[in-house]
Amino acid sequence: MAKRFHYAWSTLGKKIVMGLTGLGLTGFVTGHLAGNLLLFLPKEGYYTGAFHNPVIYNQYSHHLTSLGPLLWAIEIGLLAIFFAHLLTGAVVALANNAARARGYEVDGNADYTSKKTFSSKTMIWTGIIVAIFIVIHLLNFKYGVEYKTALPGLAEPQRDFYRLVTEFFSKPLNMGFYMLFMLWLAFHVRHGFWSAFQSLGLNSLRYSKALYILALLIAFFLGIGYLGIPVYIFIGKLFGFPWIA
Ligand code: HEM
DSSP, X not given: OHHHHHHHXXXXXXXXXXXXXXXXXXXXXXXXXXXXXXXXSOBTTSSSSSOOBTHHHHXXXXXXXXXXXXXXXXXXXXXHHHHHHHHHHHHHHHHHHHHHHTTOSOXXXXXXXXXXXXXXXXXXXHHHHHHHHHHHHHHXXXXXXXXXXXXXXXXXXXXXXXXXXXXXXXSHHHHHHHHXXXXXXHHHXXXXXXHHHHHTTOOOHHHHHHHHHHHHHHHHHHHHHHHHHHHHHXXXXXXXXXXXX
């Protein structure tokens, strides 16, 4: 009995860690997208507002990088959350597979809060794809070419992330590669966000439908936003949109 309780607790514990870290990571990708939507701002002279590129996007990146030790703390926290999510996700997925192999799991929907869809069945794979993407992404941008540019009010030249990102997405292979990864991210978040509430025991009959719709909306926002950026830049550069800096 004590053994069973211990097993149940540790399985539950892992699911809770997976759910909480998953929600944290969803918060990060949503915030990161919000910042990157600044790429859609046109260059000076194309509308009456004071915010224009490449200044705004580079100022935004500069504000982040100038957080100094706080940024280090955030990055270490993010890394810890990421690894905790990866580890618990892999262990839970392997345990589920083993249970399925022993015939303990049914293939249909288990109850009213369980929905087996393409996203739910491929979580481990979409998760691995997203993890590989992040490593490539950091090499492309964070540790990519260090273009420099002047920014208003700053004596020292700062990193020109706007130039890096727009040059990067002007190449069709880069655009296609990122689009593919963004699609997997949207699938992963669609199921992950919804099932996190189930793992945390917060997904009752009353809220199940609302959470399912909210997960769809978040995945849709992430999918459209993250897919939209490479496509917008690629087409803009190809046809020479004059409002892209
Ligand atoms: C079109 C899509 C994207 C663009 C244009 C973009 C752009 C950037 C840029 C310019 C940086 C380096 C500057 C900085 O550290 O702020 C960066 C960092 C980063 N990006 Fe992205 N990103 C995109 C999508 C994603 C996605 C989908 C994820 C996660 C699944 C992601 C995760 C990260 C992480 C973890 C960092 C490092 C943050 C840090 O160390 O402070 N990015 N991104």
